[in-house]
Amino acid sequence: MTALIDATGLEKIFRSRGRDVAAVADVSLSVGAGEALGIVGESGCGKTTTARMLLRLEDPTAGRIIFDGTDITTLRGAALLKFRAQAQLVFQNPFDALNPRFTIRRALAEPLNNFGVPVSEHAERIDAVLHRVRLTPPAAWLDRRPHELSGGQLQRVVLARALIPGPKLIVADEPVSMLDVSVRAGILNLLREARDALGLAAVYISHDLALIRYVCERTMVMYLGRVVEEGPTKELIAKPAHPYTRALVAAVPVPHVTQDRAQLPIRGSLSDAASVGGCAFRGRCPHAMKICTDQAPPLRSITPTRQVACHLEGAML
Amino acid sequence: MSMLSVRDLVVTYATRAGPVRAVDGVDLDIPAGSITGLVGESGCGKSTLGRALMGVLPEAGKIAGGQIVFEGADLVALSPTARRAIAWRRLSFIPQTAMNALDPVQRLRAQMLEVLVERGGLGKAEALARASELFHLVGLDPIRLSDYPHQFSGGMRQRASIALALALEPALVIADEPVTALDVIVQRQVLDVMRNLQARLGLAMILVTHDIAVVAYACDRVAVMYAGRIVEAGPVADVLENPLHPYTMGLTHAFPDLYGDDMTLVPIDGTPPSLLHPPAGCRFAARCPFVQPRCADEPPVMTGDHQAACWRVDEAAELRALAATPATWLPK
Numbered sequence: 057m058t059a060l061i062d063a064t065g066l067e068k069i070f071r072s073r074g075r076d077v078a079a080v081a082d083v084s085l086s087v088g089a090g091e092a093l094g095i096v097g098e099s100g101c102g103k104t105t106t107a108r109m110l111l112r113l114e115d116p117t118a119g120r121i122i123f124d125g126t127d128i129t130t131l132r133g134a135a136l137l138k139f140r141a142q143a144q145l146v147f148q149n150p151f152d153a154l155n156p157r158f159t160i161r162r163a164l165a166e167p168l169n170n171f172g173v174p175v176s177e178h179a180e181r182i183d184a185v186l187h188r189v190r191l192t193p194p195a196a197w198l199d200r201r202p203h204e205l206s207g208g209q210l211q212r213v214v215l216a217r218a219l220i221p222g223p224k225l226i227v228a229d230e231p232v233s234m235l236d237v238s239v240r241a242g243i244l245n246l247l248r249e250a251r252d253a254l255g256l257a258a259v260y261i262s263h264d265l266a267l268i269r270y271v272c273e274r275t276m277v278m279y280l281g282r283v284v285e286e287g288p289t290k291e292l293i294a295k296p297a298h299p300y301t302r303a304l305v306a307a308v309p310v311p312h313v314t315q316d317r318a319q320l321p322i323r324g325s326l327s328d329a330a331s332v333g334g335c336a337f338r339g340r341c342p343h344a345m346k347i348c349t350d351q352a353p354p355l356r357s358i359t360p361t362r363q364v365a366c367h368l369e370g371a372m373l
Numbered sequence: 374m375s376m377l378s379v380r381d382l383v384v385t386y387a388t389r390a391g392p393v394r395a396v397d398g399v400d401l402d403i404p405a406g407s408i409t410g411l412v413g414e415s416g417c418g419k420s421t422l423g424r425a426l427m428g429v430l431p432e433a434g435k436i437a438g439g440q441i442v443f444e445g446a447d448l449v450a451l452s453p454t455a456r457r458a459i460a461w462r463r464l465s466f467i468p469q470t471a472m473n474a475l476d477p478v479q480r481l482r483a484q485m486l487e488v489l490v491e492r493g494g495l496g497k498a499e500a501l502a503r504a505s506e507l508f509h510l511v512g513l514d515p516i517r518l519s520d521y522p523h524q525f526s527g528g529m530r531q532r533a534s535i536a537l538a539l540a541l542e543p544a545l546v547i548a549d550e551p552v553t554a555l556d557v558i559v560q561r562q563v564l565d566v567m568r569n570l571q572a573r574l575g576l577a578m579i580l581v582t583h584d585i586a587v588v589a590y591a592c593d594r595v596a597v598m599y600a601g602r603i604v605e606a607g608p609v610a611d612v613l614e615n616p617l618h619p620y621t622m623g624l625t626h627a628f629p630d631l632y633g634d635d636m637t638l639v640p641i642d643g644t645p646p647s648l649l650h651p652p653a654g655c656r657f658a659a660r661c662p663f664v665q666p667r668c669a670d671e672p673p674v675m676t677g678d679h680q681a682a683c684w685r686v687d688e689a690a691e692l693r694a695l696a697a698t699p700a701t702w703l704p705k
């Protein structure tokens with residue numbers, strides 16, 4: 057299968073207070089049509105920055121992105137606009153994502169106008185997309201404004217706005233973290249359905265592995281701007297190969313009384329991270345060895361579907 | 374014996390549209406030395422209840438009825454001065470935005486001393502020693518007492534807030550969403566700090582959250598709140614493994630789980646009712662797949678240790694079986 061989006065060696069360096077911050081370093085990923093990739097990791101590990109580069113909302117300082125056979129890394133003007141219609145972002149906070157003065161009709165017509173869809177097609181497309189996100193009958197919703205909707209209903213409108221230009225890729229950055237548990241499930245189900253029905257490629261970002269498991273077959277784990285592990289989500293949860301993934305999995309509480317409460321296999325916090333040279337995780341890793349200080353472990357395949365960046369190469373499994 | 378017994382508590386907020394009954398007839402018992410989780414969806418009144426217990430309601434809010442019996446005294450009936458004396462010494466509240474509630478222009482040491490010296494009446498040297506001890510207790514290096522809050526990560530700020538809340542050795546700590554904004558590893562570390570402290574100091578804790586996995590991990594008991602009322606309460610194992618109330622049943626199926634083969638997530642259709650004009654009968658009736666005519670007329674009440682406010686509580690086992698079928702929760 058050829059991937060819909062294929063990114064190689066993405067890097068983003070921010071200059072902040074005269075200092076360079078490498079938010080993302082050497083990230084490569086690819087996602088095919090109908091496939092969903094999850095990105096997980098601690099706060100500040102570079103998930104959002106990676107997503108923004110994939111959508112060209114942020115220019116990478118290095119690396120290349122091929123989308124549907126075209127190099128989009130440096131697109132400008134009309135070509136960039138065409139790409140934007142095909143690669144859409146689902147915002148995290150539905151309460152901020154919509155203009156409070158606009159009706160739902162107008163909120164949905166806006167992207168169509170932006171991407172030059174003829175007005176004669178608007179009504180039909182708006183009707184179809186409202187059905188897709190289950191705001192039916194559409195007539196009952198079109199003239200409402202955001203304050204007349206619940207958080208879950210708003211997030212459906214936000215999803216409809218992302219779907220209406222007919223994208224091939226959607227990127228959802230913490231799409232349900234602001235929503236109540238009772239309505240999250242509905243949005244996650246809609247995302248899954250939309251992906252299956254429309255054959256979309258999807259990238260989901262979250263620090264909640266339990267949630268990622270429901271929507272993504274494959275998951276990439278980031279630590280301090282780098283990919284430390286990648287593989288099928290279920291395998292990664294059942295047998296994490298990187299010590300950081302192991303801690304991440306162990307830290308997720310489960311909704312059952314019987315669960316593992318043993319001390320997490322990780323030390324300190326992000327700020328204790330070792331910096332120059334070697335493995336970036338070594339300051340917190342319970343398995344750190346001499347080689348970990350001397351050499352940075354490259355991302356290597358340990359099975360045909362799994363990759364890990366650790367000198368142990370999953371040997372502690 | 375309960376350390377805290379809340380009876381028929383009503384808290385209202387004055388708004389232009391009329392009084393919002395944010396807490397509307399809450400009964401709750403907190404045994405000494407236990408951690409009780411308070412769960413429920415956004416806007417159901419969790420923070421309002423926590424603030425009412427602590428006596429720190431915002432200006433628009435007031436206790437409109439009921440009792441809060443803490444260590445034998447009804448806090449609602451006490452004079453404000455007498456009440457504050459108890460609240461300051463025996464109770465402690467970690468607000469929902471605790472992470473950002475630290476004073477940004479004061480070093481942590483000064484903030485700790487303020488509480489220990491001014492409220493606790495300790496001498497300066499004694500207070501300094503105690504501050505170091507408290508930092509140590511929550512897993513922070515006492516050297517960091519000379520830092521400002523912005524020099525801390527989110528998780529460290531949360532630990533510092535907990536240290537502040539424990540400064541005067543309260544008997545009951547009310548923590549409002551103490552881990553919600555944190556990522557999983559830090560969340561786990563903060564929960565472990567709270568669990569260890571609770572066990573070592575024998576204090577009681579109310580942990581407000583909307584995450585039932587957090588409750589399952591950290592709590593002994595749980596109270597489920599819905600639209601201003603407690604609808605189910607009991608030991609965590611009973612409530613989560615054998616829920617009696619259809620709302621609790623719904624929550625357990627809506628929740629993603631890290632393990633297990635069941636990959637269907639089932640939403641609870643609809644939204645909670647307005648607290649401006651709450652319905653007369655069961656507040657969950659409009660969303661309940663098991664609703665019957667009488668549910669809409671009369672509010673169900675709770676009795677027993679593991680209890681639920683539902684007319685059909687005797688049929689809970691059959692309802693649980695139905696609730697496990699996704700089709701049950703389809704919109705009507």
Ligand SMILES: Nc1ncnc2c1ncn2[C@@H]1O[C@H](COP(=O)(O)OP(=O)(O)OP(=O)(O)O)[C@@H](O)[C@H]1O
Binds near residue numbers: 100
């Ligand atoms: N515009 C910017 N200028 C400077 N630094 C930035 C900028 N955007 C992000 N960063 C830094 O880059 C790193 C990665 O940030 P990013 O937002 O991608 O993390 P994240 O994984 O999405 O975190 P979270 O889970 O908290 O959303 C962080 O150290 C952040 O402070």
Ligand SMILES: Nc1ncnc2c1ncn2[C@@H]1O[C@H](COP(=O)(O)OP(=O)(O)OP(=O)(O)O)[C@@H](O)[C@H]1O
Binds near residue numbers: 386417431
């Ligand atoms: N100052 C206020 N004035 C008027 N109404 C208020 C005020 N504070 C809260 N409310 C209302 O009271 C109800 C309960 O709010 P509360 O903050 O206690 O809920 P919560 O369960 O803590 O929600 P969340 O999970 O979002 O924190 C809500 O309907 C809210 O809109």
Ligand code: SF4
Binds near residue numbers: 299336339
């Ligand atoms: S390379 Fe070494 S320090 Fe890094 S994760 Fe592997 S064992 Fe730990």
Ligand code: SF4
Binds near residue numbers: 683
């Ligand atoms: S009282 Fe009736 S409506 Fe309320 S939860 Fe029980 S069955 Fe459902």
Ligand SMILES: [Mg+2]
Binds near residue numbers: 104105229
């Ligand atoms: Mg982010």
Ligand SMILES: [Mg+2]
Binds near residue numbers: 549
């Ligand atoms: Mg609250």
